[in-house]
Amino acid sequence: MKILHISLSLGGGGAERVAVSLCNRFAAKEDDEVVLVSVLDDADPKNVFYLKDLSPRVRHVNLHCQMGLQMKAFWRVYQTIRQERPDVVHTHFSAVLLLFPALLIPQVHYFHTIHNLAKRIEEKSGFLKRSVMCYLFTRNRVKPVTISEVCRGSYRETYHVNNDICIPNGSEALTVTQDLPSVTKEIDLLKHQPDTTVFIHVARHHPQKNHGRLFRTFLRLEKEGERFILIVLGDHYEACLAELKDSKCIFLLGPKSNVGDYMKLADFFVLSSDYEGLPMTMLEAMSMGVVPISTPAGGVVDVVEDGITGYLTDSFDDEEFYRRVRQAISEKGRIPRERIRKHYEQHFSMEICAAKYYEAYKTALTR
Numbered sequence: 001m002k003i004l005h006i007s008l009s010l011g012g013g014g015a016e017r018v019a020v021s022l023c024n025r026f027a028a029k030e031d032d033e034v035v036l037v038s039v040l041d042d043a044d045p046k047n048v049f050y051l052k053d054l055s056p057r058v059r060h061v062n063l064h065c066q067m068g069l070q071m072k073a074f075w076r077v078y079q080t081i082r083q084e085r086p087d088v089v090h091t092h093f094s095a096v097l098l099l100f101p102a103l104l105i106p107q108v109h110y111f112h113t114i115h116n117l118a119k120r121i122e123e124k125s126g127f128l129k130r131s132v133m134c135y136l137f138t139r140n141r142v143k144p145v146t147i148s149e150v151c152r153g154s155y156r157e158t159y160h161v162n163n164d165i166c167i168p169n170g171s172e173a174l175t176v177t178q179d180l181p182s183v184t185k186e187i188d189l190l191k192h193q194p195d196t197t198v199f200i201h202v203a204r205h206h207p208q209k210n211h212g213r214l215f216r217t218f219l220r221l222e223k224e225g226e227r228f229i230l231i232v233l234g235d236h237y238e239a240c241l242a243e244l245k246d247s248k249c250i251f252l253l254g255p256k257s258n259v260g261d262y263m264k265l266a267d268f269f270v271l272s273s274d275y276e277g278l279p280m281t282m283l284e285a286m287s288m289g290v291v292p293i294s295t296p297a298g299g300v301v302d303v304v305e306d307g308i309t310g311y312l313t314d315s316f317d318d319e320e321f322y323r324r325v326r327q328a329i330s331e332k333g334r335i336p337r338e339r340i341r342k343h344y345e346q347h348f349s350m351e352i353c354a355a356k357y358y359e360a361y362k363t364a365l366t367r
Contacts, residue, residue, distance in 0.1 A: 002033045004086035008093040009040040009047035014280035015092045015115040025354035027057035102141040109364040110142040116277040118158040148278045148299025169278040170353025173287035174260035183261040197228040200266035202281040205236040214272035217322045222249045263288045273297040286344040289337030
């Protein structure tokens with residue numbers, strides 16, 4: 001089987017991480033050829049964050065575009081599919097890019113993973129883009145893949161069809177690196193006491209993450225004298241510097257390639273989002289036994305059972321989020337790390353996720 005995946009870039013986003021991990025898994029099969037196409041120009045360093053993680057068995061093709069949905073991107077995606085002649089094409093960016101190939105190269109089987117709530121994607125799209133997505137999905141030109149039961153419900157409500165495949169997101173388990181000793185010293189210097197509770201948040205700054213809710217909560221806890229530190233890994237937090245300039249507990253450390261070292265030292269992973277698909281960073285945290293605390297955003301509710309596999313608020317109310325974080329601090333250690341790790345291994349590992357995708361491809365080819 002020849003499999004071609006399309007990602008906006010190899011930058012530091014969750015969808016990009018899924019694309020790289022899936023391609024690596026598929027490429028491990030001796031009889032299959034795997035190509036990963038990235039749209040945005042890889043001359044920009046931020047577009048190649050995950051390139052180092054790509055297996056040498058995966059052939060990488062870059063389209064050198066400046067925008068994801070410019071006409072150059074449409075033409076080059078079509079040309080690449082025509083030249084490569086794959087059995088399966090799978091996008092992780094925008095199904096709209098598959099319009100010309102789906103119409104003009106119909107012998108290929110097309111898939112698109114909807115990495116967020118379909119309703120949210122629709123709301124942010126213009127009329128033309130909405131119309132093309134509706135046509136591709138409802139006419140079965142492209143097989144939609146939803147990543148959680150909540151995302152499946154959003155897709156079916158938006159498009160009024162039940163033709164999606166639900167494959168929950170999976171992640172590769174994080175590992176520690178040779179930098180763990182230096183990261184341990186770094187965190188120890190930030191902690192006020194040896195028993196200081198360590199929270200971690202990993203994401204680029206983006207409105208959907210509602211970092212205002214996150215920082216208001218932890219600034220309030222700091223004012224109340226709680227012993228904790230909040231480690232934030234990710235970029236584009238410049239707008240938050242003024243708000244946090246007096247904090248002695250919140251640390252913006254920027255993007256890191258050795259996230260596993262920081263996760264290893266954390267007690268809780270915290271997420272304050274207004275909406276999500278199924279956040280990869282949460283699954284990665286769980287792979288190391290870090291207890292999640294989150295709002296009920298998207299597929300999070302399919303992952304976290306409140307009080308059993310983490311802490312989950314009932315709503316998006318700021319006060320309730322604050323109370324859940326306080327509860328977690330007071331109950332630190334009550335939820336065993338091993339329980340979190342096993343929950344990840346049984347339901348959300350990349351091994352399980354990739355096997356389900358591969359089965360979907362084989363089923364399509366058989367039909």
